[in-house]
Every structure is written in C-alpha cells, then in structure tokens.
Amino acid sequence: MNVIIVAKFLRGPRNFALRDPKVIAATSIALVAIVLSGFLIGFFARGLNGPAHAQLAAMQARLDEHNAALLDVRAGSSRELNAMAARLGELQAQANRLNALGERLTRSGKLGDGEFNFIEAPGVGGIDPATPQSAFDVQSRLNELELQFESSGEQLSLIEALLADQDVDLSATPAGMPVKGGYMSSHFGNRTDPITGGNQFHRGLDFSGKLGDPITAVADGVVIFASRDAGLGNLVEIDHGNGLMTRYGHNSKLLVSVGERVRAGDKISLMGSTGRSTGNHLHFEVWRDGRPVNPRQFLQHSRG
Ligand SMILES: [Zn+2]
Incomplete structure (x- = not known):
C-alpha cells in the first residue's frame, strides 16, 4: 500500500510505502494524536460544562428553597388571616354585646330617644366577618370596628355619667311619701x-x-x-x-x-x-x- 502525500514543503507529491518504518511511525503518531485530541476535546467539553451544570443545580436548589419559603409564607399568611378573621369575629361579637348593653342602659335609664344609637351596624357590604376575603378586608373591617368601639365607648361613658347623675338626683334624693294613706x-x-x-x-x-x-x-x-x-x-x-x-x-x-x-x-x-x-x-x-x-x-x- 502506498500513501501519496501532497504537501508544499515536500515540493511535489511523494510516495510513502506503508512498510516504511518512518511512515508507520508517523501514521501511528497521527492516529494517537487524533484519538488523544478526541479525549482532550471530550475532557475540555466536560470541563467547560461541569461548572455550568453545578451552577444550574445550585440555582435549581435555590429556586426550590424560594418556592418552599413562598409556600410557607403563603400558608403562614393564610393561617394569620384565619386567626385575624377569628379575632375579628370575636371583636364583632363584643361590639354587638356592648351595643345591646348600651340599648338596655338607654332604655332602663329612660334616656332621651334618639340621643343614643347602638343598633347601627358597621357599614359594610355583605361579607361575613368570619370569612374575610383578604388581609385588606380584615384591615378595613378592623378600622370600622375601631370607629364603632370609639363611638360606643363615648356613648357609654355619657350614659354612665347621666345615670350616675340620675342616681344622685333621683334614687338618693328623698322623693315621695314615707307612709301610704296617712x-x-x-x-x-x-x-x-x-x-x-x-x-x-x-x-x-x-x-x-x-x-x-x-x-x-x-x-x-x-x-x-x-x-x-x-x-x-x-x-x-x-x-x-x-x-x-x-x-x-x-x-x-x-x-x-x-x-x-x-x-x-x-x-x-x-x-x-x-x-x-x-x-x-x-x-x-x-x-x-x-x-x-x-x-x-x-x-x-x-x-x-
Ligand atoms: Zn313630729
């Protein structure tokens, strides 16, 4: 077998016989070089891709962490929202009791009609206080309740003062006869x-x-x-x-x-x-x- 190599430095085509030990050696070196370079390319390719893979994995892990944290926050805020809603319900019930008490006091104290108003429900539209839709709902409801408590509190202290006055003026002041029929x-x-x-x-x-x-x-x-x-x-x-x-x-x-x-x-x-x-x-x-x-x-x- 003859291998014809055309190269400038050879100044014209040259024939090499494969039997020629030089040619065999050169061919072997070339083959080894090719195989080696394949290994090298593979090695470098892996070497180049390795850090990227690691980075990607790290990012994935971080993303997973963030997702888990987000889920936690969501679960937490939903728990918080539920707790707030429950507290809101309690406050509403308390407000109702206060208003009922105010009503009774107003009536039993025979205090002026229309002067006190405890029946007025908080001005909200049709949302059950036990199931607010969002933190914003809870917040606005809390604000309304606060106003209601303020108003009820003012009215109650006014009633207290009036009743105390009445107590002094009426109950503890002599009135009527100590005998009947005399x-x-x-x-x-x-x-x-x-x-x-x-x-x-x-x-x-x-x-x-x-x-x-x-x-x-x-x-x-x-x-x-x-x-x-x-x-x-x-x-x-x-x-x-x-x-x-x-x-x-x-x-x-x-x-x-x-x-x-x-x-x-x-x-x-x-x-x-x-x-x-x-x-x-x-x-x-x-x-x-x-x-x-x-x-x-x-x-x-x-x-x-
Ligand atoms: Zn006497």
Whole structure:
C-alpha cells in the first residue's frame, strides 16, 4: 500500500510505502494524536460544562428553597388571616354585646330617644366577618370596628355619667311619701308643743296613721341609726350621701339595722307612738348638710 502525500514543503507529491518504518511511525503518531485530541476535546467539553451544570443545580436548589419559603409564607399568611378573621369575629361579637348593653342602659335609664344609637351596624357590604376575603378586608373591617368601639365607648361613658347623675338626683334624693294613706298632722317650723303647750320648732313633718302602718325609705341609702331615742322613740336614720339624711321616728317596730343598705320604697319600720308622742304617727325629718330642712320640697317630687 502506498500513501501519496501532497504537501508544499515536500515540493511535489511523494510516495510513502506503508512498510516504511518512518511512515508507520508517523501514521501511528497521527492516529494517537487524533484519538488523544478526541479525549482532550471530550475532557475540555466536560470541563467547560461541569461548572455550568453545578451552577444550574445550585440555582435549581435555590429556586426550590424560594418556592418552599413562598409556600410557607403563603400558608403562614393564610393561617394569620384565619386567626385575624377569628379575632375579628370575636371583636364583632363584643361590639354587638356592648351595643345591646348600651340599648338596655338607654332604655332602663329612660334616656332621651334618639340621643343614643347602638343598633347601627358597621357599614359594610355583605361579607361575613368570619370569612374575610383578604388581609385588606380584615384591615378595613378592623378600622370600622375601631370607629364603632370609639363611638360606643363615648356613648357609654355619657350614659354612665347621666345615670350616675340620675342616681344622685333621683334614687338618693328623698322623693315621695314615707307612709301610704296617712295624713299630714303637723308641719315643719314653729308650732305649739303638743305635750308642753309651749313654743317649739318642729324639725319635720308628722303623718298620722294606724299602729303598724308600714314606713318606707324615701331614697336609697345606708341605715346609720336604728335604735331608741328619748324624744323620737324607735328611730331610723338613713344617710343618702350628698349631705342628705332622713329620720323616721315614734315607730312601734324597727325592721332595719345599722349598716343596712336600703332602696327607696323599702319597708324600714312600722308606725307607732314611742318616745314623746301623743298618738300613732310618723315623725319624718330631712336633713341637708347637718341641718333639718322642710321635707315638703322633696315629698312633692315623685319617682317616675
Ligand atoms: Zn313630729
């Protein structure tokens, strides 16, 4: 076999016989070179692709991580949203209870019609508070609730103040009669003493009646005296606060004791004629700031 090689440096085609050891050697070297270069190319190709593959894998891993984190955040925010929705529901229920309480107070306190408004529901459109659609829903609902609480709170403190005033002005202020069916037998002020016949300042009103007629407290208060008095016999004294005190004398029987809380209209004693008395009657006094005053100004009022 002959191999013809045409090359410039050979200055014309040259024949090499394959038997020629030089040719065999050259051919072998060439073949080895080709195979080697194939290996080298492969090696370099892998060498070049290797880092890219690694980078790609790293990026994939990071992407997976991010995805997992995102899922976590999503699950977390959905959990948070649910928790917020539940809390929102509780707040709404509380607001409803507050409003119901406000309603009852307004009604029981007989406070002006239209002055208070607790029924007004928060101005939202048809979304069940237990299932808000988004964090934005929850937020706007919370804002509305906050306003509602503010308004209810203001109204409640106003009602509290009004009721407290009412309490002082009405319940703890003597009003109405301490006896039923009796007639006034003696006025407040100067009079002739029924026993000595001399001049006497009468510090209260007398109501005549029958033995055992019930005597009632004319205002809320605390019993500060319930015992025998030389002049007024079996005597009850009730402190109503605000510098007001009432006294009920000549009773046949006392039904309360010192320290007892009484409400206006509570039965405190039974009519009698104990002490300096000429017949069954109630001697009734009202004291203001340590001085007896004419009870008439109080008795004319009646409790609604
Ligand atoms: Zn009297």
